[in-house]
Amino acid sequence: MGLLVVAALAGACGYTASARYQPSGATPSSGAAHDPTTDPASATAVALSVAAGAATETYRTDIGNATAAFVADIGTLQEAVDGGDIGAAKSDELAAQAQYDTFRQLEGGNAVNASTLDELATEVAPNGSFAGLHAVERDLWTSGNARADVAGLSVQAPVAQYLLSRDRLTPEAIGTTAVSELGWVVSTALPGREERFSHLDAVDIAAAVGAADQAFAAIEPVGRTVDPDLTTSVAQVFSSLEADVGSLGPPTQVPDAAIPTTLRLSVSQQVDATAAELAQLAARLAPLGTAGAPSS
């Protein structure tokens, strides 16, 4: 009967484990002889299953909100461009960029859509055309005509909203997505490789760190059940990281050249430390299911 309840709850919460990816079988770091995450008869297992499902739904809601905001920001951007208000258009473009950063890593599975939304000029295929947010960025910051590029965004943004609405990520997948987001901050945003025209990578730094923190918040409850000490440690490093990023100043007003080298270094090292801890937590959540699959 207990097993039936577990299964029913798991299904009701929309929590599904992908058939392809099996639990990694990672040995819990605590070394406990009895692992409640794998004992289906345990009351803890039931609670974990519920918590895992809640994490999935929380994150799905967060992403839904982000994609909806992204679509809205693109609409506002279109209006500003059509009205010739470059100042407003720049603000709207930066806002849209920040929203995109929230679900950037999830677009990895939607390569075509991603290329229409956030492709860098250096990533355009030999026979392709430069489009998306960075094309609009180029237009707005180097006095080009943004109308055509924004029109393309207006078509593709709802596609992303639809594609991502189908995702149901397990807690482990949410964690690894956040880890990837942090890695992107160090590899791309902090070195100033993203905003090549506006040079306002602080927008991406803040948005991406915030997105990773938000993802952690979604899995924090289940993390506290599986490994409270590690989860507390992750929360602490995130707090330090957010403080570091906050010291950059208002992101839309901090050009790349104005970020002190020492602060850039400090943020980078803090990001790496946070990502390392978060990766460990994600591994601890693997027995609850890995990766995820779009719901049919």
Add this chain to the structure above:
Amino acid sequence: MKRNRAEPGAAPPVDPPRSGALSRRQLLARSGLASAALLATAGAVPAGADASGTSPGDLIPISFSGPHQAGIATPEQDRMVFAAYDVTAGDVSGLAALLAAWTDAAARMTAGQALTGPGGPFAPPADTGEALDLPPSRLTITVGFGPTLFDDRFGLRPSRPEALVDLPSFAVDDLGPARTGGDLCVQACADDAQVAFHAVRNLTRLALGSATVRYVQLGFGRTASPGAGQQTPRNLLGFRDGTDNLVAGDEGAMQRFVWVDRDSDQPWMVGGTYLVARRIRVHLEAWDRSTLGDQQETIGRVKASGAPLGGSRESDPVDLQALGPDGLPLIPDGAHIRQAAPSTNDGEAILRRGYSFADGVDPASGELDAGLFFICFQKDPRQQFIPIQQRLSDQDALSEYVVHTGSGIFACPPGTQDAQGLGHGLV
């Protein structure tokens, strides 16, 4: 261009001792104990040589002379020093003189000999000296000519091969100008880092007034196995690197994929090849926190054994069609070995001969500045490296972890033989 030297195959000439005492390198050369046959018979380190830490192979020099330059098909050594130069000579005669000096010096150094000069206490030593007590260590010196050499300075524009194109930009690029390009390059490889460095250092000295150093890159830990019988080494990702590399001993493959043949638009390049060098920085911190499963799916191999996913041994053929019980490919679509496979690239292949590097810490991020100094040789980069790299940049899962911070393409002329020097037929 001709130069004075002994006939190929003869024992290399020996410089006279400065103070009456013979260095170990001189002793070895005079006694003929560097001959492979004698070493194979004796099976022991020759008298007078330092037996500690010296393998017999290190005592055998690799001839600088031959139809092809050494350091391409040569079984890969353990250390590399790569240097790019900007030529400052005023005219083509200055360039020719530089190449002649380099030819002579390279022949001596690869033979385990010190460079010679006026000598005496009132002149700077002709040889910097740090390799005097060291065996040849399988030193090879390979020289290449960059596209910029063929501008209007030396009248070489008509001699620029069509295949020596400017590399296009790739999505993974973040190229630093200081680590990109160059009129000339030198690849010095040896089993002893000091011997390799000595070679580049002395060539650089000889170039004073004719060329300036653009950049130098040190490498360690060979990441390819172009020699049959060599165990596949591991790169800094922890994976075996070079499993499906071209085998340099496969002459048919070398003729097909590496050596420029008589179809070349430039006769002086026949017997040569094209070198592409890429400084590939790896975000090791991000890699190290990815799961073993992710790492293996990114590469397409089992980390411990090197077996392709779905296989059991490193030597198992890579089956890109194999499916798992779920009906999905065992080797994921974005896996590195799938995207780099010749079958995915119209049958094209390249000879890889790279090295790992570790250059301290990136001051901007505090992360390790380390990765792969990727070197490859091919007959035509337009058909080989460029389309392969384009595919990798766009579709390789490994691209998430790497950024290319330096780049260069060079035409490596054929080897020196019959008393001809580097660049014969060109200058």
